[in-house]
Amino acid sequence: MEVSVQIPQDADGFIRRECPHCEQQFKWHDGPANEVAENFGAAETYYCPLCGEPAGLDSWYTTEQLEVAQQMAMPHVMGIVEDGLESMFRGVKGMTYERGNDILPDESEPLVEPNDMMIVASPCHSFEPVKIPADHPARLHCLLCGSAFGV
Secondary structure, eight states: OOOOOOOOOOTTSEEEEEOTTTOOEEEEESSOSSHHHHHHOOOSEEEOTTTOOEEEGGGOOOHHHHHHHHHHHHHHHHHHHHHHHHHHHTTOTTOOOOOOSTTSOOOOOOOOOOSOSEEEOOSSSTTSOEEEOTTSOSEEEOTTTOOEEEO
């Protein structure tokens, strides 16, 4: 089963991410920001620009993004469960199964990405800018290699 969830971009093409270690939010560019980034190749790990800790590519979803994904997947999961129950009781003498309609969650509000945060680029990989909260202290880390830098 595959459920597609649209994660919105802000006006500059950045999407919100959340560090699995420090749980702070920042943004990275959705797709290559320029030709240099496109030629760099795909990373297997990213580093949090706020705390410097590494994590795999699928570790950076925000709590809100995960909640929306779960809500969107629930009707599909419940459909599979209902199909299984229906086929299990089919042919059983004296038993019938009736599908329920009240177990599906309400549709979630679509995610909206505000145009907040400020763009910064590390000196070592300037082709991969990030957006950070404006009130974050000056010490940051490169998204691609984790090297510390100041702004």
